[in-house]
Amino acid sequence: MASQSPPDLPVPARWQPCDHVCQRTLRWPVRQDAGPTRLADGFVTAAPCLLPEVPLPAHSVLALCGEAGIRRLVHRHMTRLRLTPLLADVQDCFDCVADRVADFVIESCGGPLYYSQHHSRLQAGGGLPVLLDEVGREIWLVQLWHSFDDVGWPRSLRADLWRWAEPLSLHLLAPRARRAPLRRYPFEEVRAWFRTPA
Numbered sequence: 001m002a003s004q005s006p007p008d009l010p011v012p013a014r015w016q017p018c019d020h021v022c023q024r025t026l027r028w029p030v031r032q033d034a035g036p037t038r039l040a041d042g043f044v045t046a047a048p049c050l051l052p053e054v055p056l057p058a059h060s061v062l063a064l065c066g067e068a069g070i071r072r073l074v075h076r077h078m079t080r081l082r083l084t085p086l087l088a089d090v091q092d093c094f095d096c097v098a099d100r101v102a103d104f105v106i107e108s109c110g111g112p113l114y115y116s117q118h119h120s121r122l123q124a125g126g127g128l129p130v131l132l133d134e135v136g137r138e139i140w141l142v143q144l145w146h147s148f149d150d151v152g153w154p155r156s157l158r159a160d161l162w163r164w165a166e167p168l169s170l171h172l173l174a175p176r177a178r179r180a181p182l183r184r185y186p187f188e189e190v191r192a193w194f195r196t197p198a
Contacts, residue, residue, distance in 0.1 A: 049180035051171055057164040061157050062109040069151075070109065074102040076150045080143040086136055108164065131174040134183065140169055141185055145194060162187045 062070065078098040081087045090097050103114035132140060144165055148158050166185050170178075 049178055049182060051173075051178065051182075052167045054167045054171060055164060057109045058157075058160040059110040061160055062106065062111050064154060064157060067106050067111060069153075070106050070111075071102045072151050073147055073153055074098060074105055077144050077147040080147055080150075081140065084139055084143070086132070086139060132169070132172045133174060133177045137169050137173060137177075138185075140172065141166065141190070145190060159187045162190070 065073075075098050078087065078094070078101060082090065082094060087094070087097075100115070100119055103118060107113055107115045144162075147153070153161075166187070170182055173182075
């Protein structure tokens with residue numbers, strides 16, 4: 001009896017789509033309301049303010065750290081956020097979400113179009129993994145700052161990435177939290193918070 005060759009197995013994808021927890025945690029506002037909103041309890045929320053433009057990160061970030069360095073930073077940041085209430089719902093989808101965010105950051109830094117090509121089906125109604133209030137935004141930024149130290153991110157590139165991530169964090173605010181005046185966290189100010197005493 002002739003032996004049969006094993007069937008060709010599909011080559012595993014670099015990323016694995018995930019449709020259960022990710023669909024609940026990757027919500028993104030599609031539009032902003034133009035004016036005040038009257039809530040069911042009679043309170044009126046202020047009209048959302050205009051969000052600043054998000055400048056692209058310097059291409060030197062990708063050139064000097066490479067995709068692996070960016071993925072390491074994103075994974076560390078997401079790991080830190082997982083220990084906070086911000087990513088409490090991610091659970092077993094953590095790797096999927098971390099890969100998706102890393103794809104987004106790499107593409108934003110001028111790298112391959114991983115996010116656009118692999119996650120385009122989410123762009124109309126899904127996006128990044130959290131919508132923040134102002135306290136959550138501060139946690140998100142502080143954990144990013146500590147992640148720089150954790151992975152030994154080059155000091156010369158921290159300001160370049162921060163000047164992209166800080167305005168991006170405003171776009172992560174839930175619509176109800178987008179009220180003027182929006183608190184900004186310039187790199188120099190935040191660096192002074194964490195400066196080691198002489």
